Amino acid sequence: MPSGHILVVDDEPDIRNLVKEILEDEGFDVSVAESGAAARHARRQRRPDLILLDIWMDDVDGITLLREWSEGGGLPCPVIIMSGHGTVETAVEATRLGAYDFIEKPISLAKLLLVVNRALETGKLKQENVGLKRQVQPVAEPAGKSECMQELRAQAKRIAQHNTWVLITGEPGSGKEVVARYIHANSALRDRPFVEVAVGSLSPEHSAAELFGTEQGARIVYGRLEQASGGTLMLGNISDMDLQTQSRLLSVFQTHSFLRMGGKEPVPVDIRVIATTSRDLEQEVKEGRFREDLYYHLNVVPLSVPPLREHSVDVPELLNFYVDRFVMQENLPYREFSIAAQNRLRNYAWPGNIRELKNLVQRLLILGQGPVIEVSEVEGALQTVEAAETATGSSAVFPLDLPLREAREQFEKVYLEHQLQEVGGSVGKLAKRVGMERTHLYRKLRGLGIDFKKGND
Numbered sequence: 416m417p418s419g420h421i422l423v424v425d426d427e428p429d430i431r432n433l434v435k436e437i438l439e440d441e442g443f444d445v446s447v448a449e450s451g452a453a454a455r456h457a458r459r460q461r462r463p464d465l466i467l468l469d470i471w472m473d474d475v476d477g478i479t480l481l482r483e484w485s486e487g488g489g490l491p492c493p494v495i496i497m498s499g500h501g502t503v504e505t506a507v508e509a510t511r512l513g514a515y516d517f518i519e520k521p522i523s524l525a526k527l528l529l530v531v532n533r534a535l536e537t538g539k540l541k542q543e544n545v546g547l548k549r550q551v552q553p554v555a556e557p558a559g560k561s562e563c564m565q566e567l568r569a570q571a572k573r574i575a576q577h578n579t580w581v582l583i584t585g586e587p588g589s590g591k592e593v594v595a596r597y598i599h600a601n602s603a604l605r606d607r608p609f610v611e612v613a614v615g616s617l618s619p620e621h622s623a624a625e626l627f628g629t630e631q632g633a634r635i636v637y638g639r640l641e642q643a644s645g646g647t648l649m650l651g652n653i654s655d656m657d658l659q660t661q662s663r664l665l666s667v668f669q670t671h672s673f674l675r676m677g678g679k680e681p682v683p684v685d686i687r688v689i690a691t692t693s694r695d696l697e698q699e700v701k702e703g704r705f706r707e708d709l710y711y712h713l714n715v716v717p718l719s720v721p722p723l724r725e726h727s728v729d730v731p732e733l734l735n736f737y738v739d740r741f742v743m744q745e746n747l748p749y750r751e752f753s754i755a756a757q758n759r760l761r762n763y764a765w766p767g768n769i770r771e772l773k774n775l776v777q778r779l780l781i782l783g784q785g786p787v788i789e790v791s792e793v794e795g796a797l798q799t800v801e802a803a804e805t806a807t808g809s810s811a812v813f814p815l816d817l818p819l820r821e822a823r824e825q826f827e828k829v830y831l832e833h834q835l836q837e838v839g840g841s842v843g844k845l846a847k848r849v850g851m852e853r854t855h856l857y858r859k860l861r862g863l864g865i866d867f868k869k870g871n872d
Contacts, residue, residue, distance in 0.1 A: 418606055418645075419464035419535050420444045424454040424480075425497065426472040430520065434467060437524060438531070451475025455633055458484075459680060462641040463492055465535055468514075470498040470505060478505065481512040483633050490514075491637050493534035497522065539608070556597050557590055558736055559729030563721050567594065574716050575601035582653075582713045583691045585720030588770030591691040592651065594720055599647045604687060607646030612639050615655040622660045623676055630678035640673060643686045653690040653713065654699050658706065665709045688713065695864070702861055723765040723772065730761045733769065737776040747780040755790040763797070766825065828863045835860075835867060842867055 421443050425431040428449070435445045446461065448454040451474045457463075470477040477496060484490055490513040498505065499520035506517045515534045518526060557567055574581055575598045583591045592611070599609045617625055628638030639648065650656075656664070667673045668688070672681040690713045699705035723730070734752050741747045752760070765771055779788050779796055831849070838844035842860070846853040860867055 418442065418444075420446065420461065420645075421465045421467065421531070422446050422448060422454065422457055422463035423467045424448045424451075424457075424472075424477070425467070425469040426450055427469075430469075430497075430522070434522065434527070437527065441528060443531075451477075451480055454480060458491075458635055459630065459678070459682075461683070462637045462644065464538060465492055465531065466494045467531075468494055468496055470496060470509075478508055478512070481509060481514060485512050486634055491635070493538045495530055495534055557593055557720075558733055559726055560732065561726040561728045563726050564729060567718075567720065568597070570718060571598050572601050574598055574718065577716075578603070578687055580688045580713055580715045581690070581718055582696070582716070583689065583718045583720060584696075585691075585693065586722045586768055587693045588768035589720045589722050590769045591693075591720050592649070594718065595647075595649045595689045595691060598689060599649075599687075602647075602687075604646050608643050609647045609649065610639050610643035611649045611651060613651045615652040617656075617660075622657065623663060626660065627663070627673050628675040628678075630675040635675070638675065640667065640684050640686065641682065644684050645686070647687045647689060650688065650690040652692060654692045654694040654696060654705060656705075658704075661706045661709050665706060665712065668709075668712050694862070698861060698864075702858060704862075723768045727761045727765070730765075730772070731757045733772055734760065734776060737773050738780065741777055741780050745777075747777075750780055750783060750786055750788050752788045752793075753790065756788050756793045759790045759793050824863065827859070828865060831860065831863065832865055835865065840867065 421438055423431055423434050423438070423445060424447075425434070426449055431447050431449065435447055438445045446457055446463070448457045451472055454466075454468070454475075468477045468480065477498075481490070481494060481496075484494070493515040494513065496506070496509045496514050496517045497520060498517070509517060515537065516530045518530060557564055557571070559565075571594055581595075581598060583594055585591045596609060599605060612626065614622075624636075624638065626638050626640055628641055629636045663673070667684065670681075671685060672683050674681060696705055696710050696714070700707045700710050723733075731752070734757065738750065738752075742749045760772075760775075767774075775793075775796060779792065782796075783792055831845070834848055835842075835845050838848055842856060843853065846856045849856070851859070
């Protein structure tokens with residue numbers, strides 16, 4: 416069944432209403448505008464997925480609107496030009512400004528539906544890839560035949576049948592985004608947008624504009640909330656969101672509307688929210704870094720993704736999956752892991768979880784030679800940095816495949832645990848030893864999950 420919001424802009428009532436009826440009969444949600452001014456107003460009220468735009472109108476011509484809408488980075492959605500008096504020059508100018516296609520009047524019903532469906536599909540694919548910087552496509556489902564992964568898939572399918580909000584927890588790299596996409600793909604919203612926001616990559620100065628969009632005169636930039644309207648919004652690493660943006664987001668969830676930055680009219684929005692976090696949000700609430708009311712809004716249905724070390728039996732399957740994926744998508748040479756190599760990796764701790772495994776496979780396919788990956792090559796590829804041995808004589812290792820922030824957190828945890836033990840558990844002495852202000856150090860220890868006795872100063 417087709418879906419999408421289409422804005423029809425034409426100053427001829429007969430054509431405007433005919434196109435509206437045709438598209439509504441096909442299952443589309445259609446708004447109309449009889450002039451350029453009305454089209455501007457309609458875009459402020461609601462983000463269209465597609466615009467059918469007449470060239471010649473009494474107040475503002477379609478080319479002027481195209482030029483206006485394309486300022487600052489391209490058109491916000493596909494635009495199909497309609498004209499009964501088009502010229503080659505007009506078509507060329509419309510294409511230069513980003514128009515998807517050009518339909519002549521009188522309009523052919525067959526061509527209209529064909530072009531509309533193609534334009535919507537193109538817009539959907541473009542939207543789904545906004546902001547995504549993955550080297551391979553996500554796994555279609557959380558992989559693994561272990562008992563815990565079978566249970567995870569079953570839980571995700573049950574959750575998908577209800578339009579509830581979900582909070583997915585798990586260690587960095589454990590596959591939280593894959594689970595979020597799996598829930599969306601198995602839900603009634605599967606044909607609607609899935610928009611991901613990597614909260615940790617947004618600065619407090621830019622997070623509001625990224626999420627809520629901006630409005631300055633006739634120029635409108637739609638934020639991620641509007642891009643996700645009618646579908647799913649995934650908030651990755653929600654614990655990294657600043658308190659001011661948390662407050663604005665909570666208001667959206669309560670009122671189902673928001674104001675763009677610089678806007679004056681509320682914009683309605685209907686979305687399903689899936690949030691992910693690697694931190695203990697309850698602890699973040701206690702420490703005042705996360706709003707309690709927002710936490711309860713998000714935590715309607717909690718779902719925990721196990722670390723790879725807890726289902727290491729799935730390592731061989733994951734190795735084969737990523738080998739096939741890289742061979743097919745990046746044209747890398749096919750290689751297979753020997754049994755000894757698989758056993759070595761099944762017994763590896765995988766501090767970086769599935770993300771580390773994926774990066775390891777890619778490196779071995781790029782740099783290695785020969786049809787078989789032996790255990791000696793695996794040992795060489797496990798590039799690690801050894802931390803200083805703790806008082807217990809154990810050593811910690813850090814993969815070089817983690818993002819800087821996650822690698823730094825792992826090092827800080829081992830470093831502070833070692834130093835705390837060296838000073839006999841005294842936070843006061845630890846603050847002097849590492850050169851940190853004590854209040855900040857308390858927050859750091861709690862944030863890293865390090866046990867300490869506050870009175871032992």
